Structures are given as structure tokens and as C-alpha cells.
Amino acid sequence: MHELSITRNIVAIVAEAAKGRPVDRVTLEVGRLSGVMSTAIAFCFDVVAKGTALEAAQLQIKEIDGRARCHDCGDEFDTPDLYTSCPCGSHRFTRLRGEELKIKTMELREVA
């Protein structure tokens, strides 16, 4: 369960960027082939965020489907898992999407 470690990274990165201001929302992109479970990050988030600038933050996770371009036929195709080959039969391709593990945005509370 590496998601606790990953969630700690997320909270640390955002808290540092927020420079002490309270954070109301954090948006992540998590690819379905990233090896990280969105549900597990959500599960850990409250515990990890407690006592930080993210304590009251809403976590939004956008899951990205896998997509690749084949080296042999040049077509793009969906990759629901890591071992799906191109419909043409080739196992050689470039992943276009689906391995993201990224903090996209944060929303800072207006301080009066």
C-alpha cells in the first residue's frame, strides 16, 4: 500500500506551494495504469491532511483512461491494462495517456 506514501507527497507539495494559506480544493490526475488506486489516496487523505493547510480541503481526482499509439501500424488504441496489445497484434507502442500521477491545481481560500 504505497498510496499513503504518495498521499503524504501530495499534501507536502501542496502545503509548501500554499505557503501557509488554507487550501479549499486539490485536483489530481491519476491514470488508470499509474499503479496507484484513487480510492486508496482518498482513503488516506483526511488522515494525512489533518493538522496541515489542507485539513479542510476537498480532494478531486480525475481518472485518466489508458491510450497508446502502435509502433507498427501507427493507430491509436485503448489500453485498459498494461498488457493489452494493439488490435493489429503488436506489443510495441508508446503510451499516450493513463500513467499520470499529477497534482493539477489547488484552490486557496481568500484571506480577508
Place this chain on the structure above:
Amino acid sequence: MCAVCGCSDGATATITDLRHDGHDHVHADGTRHSHDHDHGHGHDHHHDHDHGHGHGTGTLVALETKVLAKNDALAAQNRAWLAGREILALNLVSSPGAGKTSLLERTIRDLGGALDLLVIEGDQATSNDAQRIRAAGAPVVQVNTGTGCHLEAEMIARGLAVLKPAAGAVVLIENVGNLVCPALFDLGERAKVAILSVTEGEDKPLKYPHMFKAATIMLLNKIDLLPHLDFDVARAIANALQVNPDIIVFRVSARTGEGLDAWYGWLRREALRAPEDAFAAICSGPAGVTKQMEETVS
């Protein structure tokens, strides 16, 4: 879930120096205490998970930050440090009990005269494996991750600082026995070496595809047991190739020594190529390792 496995960050890892009798424990807060040993020894479909109870009316800030950026930066530092000293570092990964430590012991005994081998041992607890490695004749530091289920680049940096490998050495990193989490954490190694034993299922590469995709080579270990098992070697290799068409497979037995010459040959060749890493150190990612996937375009 977290409470069961409960990965932690590197802050709780303990580094134990077993290069000589009597060793120091160095904790993350810098405290150190010593012991003496008596031995003998095209389209996004997505859904959002909303969590929490905030109301967004504030300032939106684009971060566009990779979550693992910190680990990756430390891994790049490790890679540059190793490259500058022409040191080959390999990251050995497998399930618990696949034979990583036995393979290392045998490798040290067979190649210790020809290569300057050093070991970083990763386990949640105990220095049992490090004791075995030291008995085999290699300098070793033990990293105990506590509740963590994988090694991270920061732990390797601390381990290397204690181990102090000489120029031209080979550092073998034995990761925590786990086919899931270690796949995600770059340590700064040249390559990941996955070990699959024939007492496991042929479908392991399909069940744990991230790890076999990330590995450069796979050692199919314990082949001396094949006469007693129904393990289908060809199917196991085909499964590994399905996940990673470039993976190199060697069939070995750490117990009998069968097939180890191929592994040793690969290891020697990689060690000879370590100077090339100095040129590649300015690029991120392991030098000279054939990747199935090119850089993700996001």
C-alpha cells in the same frame, strides 16, 4: 488498508552499517547508537472522487506537479552520484521468498573476486538478510523501512553515504519483498532485476504487470525444483514478454548454480558499461536501458 500495510515515507527508515563488527544504527533524526556483535556470524473518460467538505471560492493555482517529483529528483541525484564514480547499481525486486538473498549470497561468493560487490538490504524489520550477505563476504548496510513496503531514493542516498562504495564498484540493492510498490519508486539504479521463482504462478507477470514492465531482466529462479512441480516455464516467459517485449530472461538456480553464468555474464557486461552512465547522467532515467515505453506524452 493503510493500517494494515501502512507505507510510510522515509522518515522512519533505519540504516544499519554492517561493514564491520559492531555496527551503528542511524535514525532519520540523526540519532545514532552502536552495538557490538559477538560473531561467528483519444478520449478521457473519467469520474471524480470528491472527498472532504470545502467550498471553492478562492484563488485557483495551477501546480502541474508530478506527485513523485521529490523522489524522482533524489533518484536523479543518486544516478549522477553513481555515474560520477562509474558505479553500477541494480535494484533487485521480487515477492518475498523468491530467492533474492540466496541469489545475492551465491553471486557474491562466485563473483566477489572479480567484481567489487556491495549490498544495500531493504526489509521492514531485522538485519537477518544483511548478516547473511556479510557472511557471504560483501560490505552491506541494512535499511529497515519500518512500516514502509518499498525502498525510496532518499533511503538509498543515506545507505550509499554509509556504504561509501569505491569507484568502479557494483551496488546491488535488495528491495523489500513486494511486487507492487517498489515498481513506482526510482532509486537511481541502472536497471531493475525481477526475480520470479518457479514455486510461484506462471501468471505472476500478468498479475503484477507494473513490476515486470519496469524490469530490464527477469531471473526465473529455483529451476532445480521443476521436476517436482507443474510449472510451465514457456508460459511464464511468454507472460513476461506480453507485459514487456524487451525483457531478458535467464533461468537459474541459486541453490545448484545452474544457469548463473548467463546472469554473471550480463552483470559483468553491465559493470563494464558503467562509465557510459557518466555521459547519460545529464539525462533523467537509467542509461542504456531499453524501455518498452517511450516518455509518456501528457
